[in-house]
Amino acid sequence: MGFRKGISILTISAAFALALSGCTSDKPAPSASTAPTASSSPSDSGEGGTDAKLEALGLDSNLKFKETRKITVEVYDRGNDGGTKPEDNFYTTYIKEGMLRDHNVEVTFVPVPRWTETEVINNYLAANQAPDVSLTYSYPTIQTYANMGGILDLAPILAENKELFPDMFEYLTETNIYWDQDPATGTLWALEGRLNVLNRINTFVRQDWLQKLNIEPPTNLQEFESMLRAFKDNASTLLGADADKMIPFSTSFDVGWRADHLTTSFMPNDLTDKDIYVNGFDDRLFLMPNYKEGIRTLNKWYNEGLVWKDFPLYPAGDTTEDNLMKLGHVGAFMHNWDYPYRNGDDSIHASLQRLVGPDAAYVAVESFPNDAGVYKKFLSGPIDRKVFFPATNKEPIASLLYVNWISKFENRVFLQFGEEGVTHEKLPDGSLKTIATTGEKIMNSPANIDYTITSNGINLGDPDLTVKSIANGYAGVDSKLIEIAHKITTNDGRIGKNANVGQIKAEDGQGQALKEKRDTILNKAVVAAVDKFDEIYDSGMKDYLNSGGQAIIDERKAAWEKTYGTETMLK
Amino acid sequence: MEISVKSKSLLYMKRYWILYAMLLLPLAFFIIFRYIPMGYIQIAFKNYSIVKSPWAMDWAGNYGFEYFIKAFSNRDFLYALRNTIMLNFLDLLIGFPAPIMLAIILNELAFKRFKRFTQTVVYMPHFLSWVIISGLALQLLAPTTGLVNIMLNKMGFASIPFLNEPSYWVVTYIVLGIWQSCGWNTIIYLAAIAGINPELYEASAVDGANRLRKIWHITLPGLRPTIMILLILSLGHILGSEFDRPYALSNKLVTDVSNVISIFVYNNGIRGLQFSLSTAVGLFQSVVCVIFLFTANALAKKSGERGIW
Known part of the structure; x- marks a missing residue:
């Protein structure tokens, strides 16, 4: 009897656990691992000139290792349709053979899924299994592990062996290489890859509508506004039976991105580098002075019926708005600099031409000067992925030689364009045009960005040739449209500068919550209704600042003043 | 006496050991995946570090309660708590009786083939994920492009802001919840109805009871134990929060009512890498759930029901 009762208690507690498990949730997966140990700088300082130094490193005078060294290198895996194995294909063979020929280094690639790269490299680092040459877009991840001793400090290695890596220094420049150096301790946990194309956002309008209504491309806010009103008032001329579907201006839930040129034009032209840094936590520039007035304009448009009514409802990645553009209902919008032209046959441009007519096209316009009449745009800094070596890397010199090799002009151009006649052709003007291919020579990522870890975007040395080659990349789009878009998106741009003042503690873990807010x-x-606008904006802003925004601004300000004193501009 | 009990148990085990052996696997499941992970609850009281075992992490400030204090002094958490309770309470109030009524209606259907067909159709939405349902909702309910609102406009009515005004959104949320789960939840009630002795119905027919009388005096009392158990279990979920339903249906205009605890944990804890905070919030939720479960059970027992144990 007692036994049976015991069993039934067990059964009940199991049932109880089932009920309990129903309401528990969100426990992070435990990770069991040991702390990686920091390794000391491995290179011996060569006292007796270069040869002795090379000797000590095991290199001959051609920078070739006397004994074969082995390194592992991270590569993003996109799992693309019809793609090859990212760790074993035509291009990896090119790299492997090159590294073995030039430096006697054997390279093994380690695939990491592109869209969960941060999580996966996190796991590798926690398990002491990160590839010798690792990369990520997330500097905070590197910082977190560096704080725990899991990342190799590159500063002393580079200081001693700079001359071994001429191509890397030439291509990345000291700016990118030392971008992340800690101002207080001098440690350097990562090298910043180079972002060749700083293009960010453009304002697009329907070129054919402008022509139909005989309007010049707007060059200021008033003209832009009257253009939107003209679109609305002439809906039946422009859309015929679909007149009630007219959307003069469309945006999305990501208002900050999708109204960028408008909001930026309200910011004072004379903002100092200090202002920009101190108020620059939010990547949509939400904290910049006068941002509110830009949003007020958008609110006015919304209440006049000039803005797509349903924009807040659709989540990221939803294609409803794209479809409205493709159907030809949208007059103007702001988005990524090449948004209507990307994706070949499925692009907004191609669909518009198919569904509406051969004249229908979006063209980039320059409509939002600031208080000084400058079409200022805030561009990002010239940085991209961060290349770092985990503390478990026993071959820092071989790894840096790899980074150097991949930054070398011939190597990176071959990887970006592949073989002539297979993945690119040379046009009469000397520019290159990529050809989509299938089979073993397919590029798994655009311009093989996953292999050229120090480059994002093409750079053929000659700027003219580069622009033409970029325009060639948009099949079926008049290259003139691309050239206009390319020119306007960076016109009067302020390139992001490196205010390196060390870690800001108040930012830890706040990014996502504040972004949602x-x-x-x-x-x-x-x-909001026009008369409610101030109330809603101000109370929201107050909540934002109280929930951590103000602490970030204050800490940034203090850190700036500690590093740069009373200076307000960076050199 | 002693011996006879012992031999009786032995005999019992000899005969039924196979049943207990079959219990071993589920027990192992619970121990490995439900009890052992409970050791990690301590993360709520410690400063999380990805490279240390939970046993080696440092204790958090304020006697280990730093993260609880942090959560409760966060306005967003308090709103999330309020929203969780509000949405779950409404779900319980409106969503709980719905399958009971549907089960009774289905049971009363005379035409058996039609009944089976209807049952299958009402189960279906249960198998749709919330992401799909929210897509459907947008297609149907968006203010300018939603089918329902277009129809309303054509009939001369103004659009109803089903998704973009907080109060309407709550209604949409509850109704979609019922639509999705009501049919599925009838299964257990239909099974209970099937277990009611048919003689009772025959006897009442002889006494001249009509349909409503039969439902009131036989079906509902027959369902009472089932209803009580399910009610107690749902009270145990009053602070538990689904993630995909509010997350998929939400948009930026209704965050005042749609941000529930699980979304708070996702944004502030998981995506903000504040694992101790997430664990603290999760533990708080569990503790409140357990209290509700015990209280509801005790109340049920006091009022003469069987309870769940």
Whole structure:
């Protein structure tokens, strides 16, 4: 009897656990691992000139290792349709053979899924299994592990062996190489890859509508506004039976991105580098002075019926808005600099030409000067992926030689364009045009960006040739449209500068929560009634600042003043 | 006496050991995946470090309660708590009786083939994920392009802001919840109804009871134990929060009512890499759930029901 009762208690507690498990949730997966140990700088300092130094490193005078060294290198895996194995294909063979020929280094690639790269490299680092040459877009991840002793400090190695890596220094420049150096301790946990194309956002309008209504491309806010009103008033001329579907201006829940040129034009032209840094935590520039007035304009448009009514409802990645553009209902919008032209046959441009007519096209316009009449745009810094070596890397010199090799002009251009006649052709003007291919020579990522880890975007040395080659990349789009877009998106741009003042503690873990708050405030403010706008915007902003925004601004300000004193501009 | 009990148990085990052996696997499952992970609850009281075992992590400030204090002094968490309770309570109030009524209606259908067909159709939405349902909702309910609103406009009515005004959104949320799960939840009630002795119905027919009388005096009392158990279990979920339903249906205009605890944990804890905070919030939720479960069970027992144990 007692036994049976015991069993039934067990059964019940199991059932109880089932009920309990129903309401517990969100426990992080435990990770069991040991702390990686920091390794000391491995290179011996060569006292007796270069030869002795090379000797000590095991290199001959051609920078070839006397004994074969082995390194592992991270490569993103996109799992693309019809793609090859990212760790074993035509291009990896090119790299492997090259590294073995030039430096006697054997390279093994380690695939890491592109869209979960941060999580996966996190796991590798925690398990002491990260590839010798690792990369990520997330500097905070590197910083977290560096704080725990899991990352190799590159500063002393580079200081001693700079001359071994001429191509890397020439291509990345000291700016990118020392971008992340800690101002206080001098440690350097990562090298910043180079972002060749700083293009960010453009304002697009329907070129054919402008012609139909005989309007010049707008060059200021008033002209832009009257253009939107003209679109609305002439809906039946422009859309015929679909006149009630007219959307003069469309945006999305990501108002900050999708109204960027408008909001930027309200910021004072004389912002100092200090202002920009101190108020620059938010990547949509939400904290910049006068941002509110840009949103107020959008709110006015919304209440006049000039803005797509349903914009806040659709989540990221939803194609409803794209479809409205493709159907030809949208007059103007702001988005990524080449947004209507990307994706070949499926692009907004191609669909518009198919569904509406051969004249229908979006063209980039320059409509939002600031208080000084400058078409200022805030561009990002010339940085991209961060290349770092985990503390478990026993071959830092061989690894840096790899980074050097991949930054070398011939090597990176071959990887970006592949073989002539297979993945690219040379046009009469000397520019290159990529050809989509299938089979073993397919590029798994655009211009093989996953192999050229120090480059994002093409750079053929000659700027003219580069622009033409970029335009060639958009099949079926008049290259003139691309050239206009390419020119306007960086016109009067302020390239992001490196205010390196060390880690800002208040930012830890705040990014996502504050981003959600920002989007909520902006969406509510845009759809508010005009007389409620101030109340909604101000109370939202107050909440944002109280929830960590103000602490970030204060800490950034203090850190700036500690590093740069009373200076307000960076050199 | 002693011996006879012992031999009786032995005999019992000899006969039924196979049943207990079959229990071993589920027990192992619970121990490995439910009890052992409970050791990690301590993360709520410690400063999380990815490279240390939970046993070696440092204790958090304020006697280990730093993260609880942090959560409760966060306005967003308090809103999330309020929203969780509000949405779950409404779900319980409106969503709980719905399958009971549907089960009774289905049971009363005379035409058996039609009944089976209807049952299958009402189960279906259960198998749709919330992401798909939210896509459907947008197609149907968006203010300018939603089918329902287009129809309303054509009939001369103004659009109803089903998804973009907080109060309407709550209604949409509850109704879609019922639509998705009501049919599925009838299964257990239909099974209970099937277990009611048919003689009772025959006897009442002889006494001249009509349909409503039969439902009131036989079907509902027959369902009472089932209803009580399910009610107690749902009370145990009052602070538990689904993630995909509010997350998929939400948009930036209704975050005042749609941000529930699980979304707070996702944004502030998981994506912000604040694992101790997430664990603290999760533990708080579990503790409140357990208290509710015990209280509801005790109340049920006091009022003469069987309870769940």
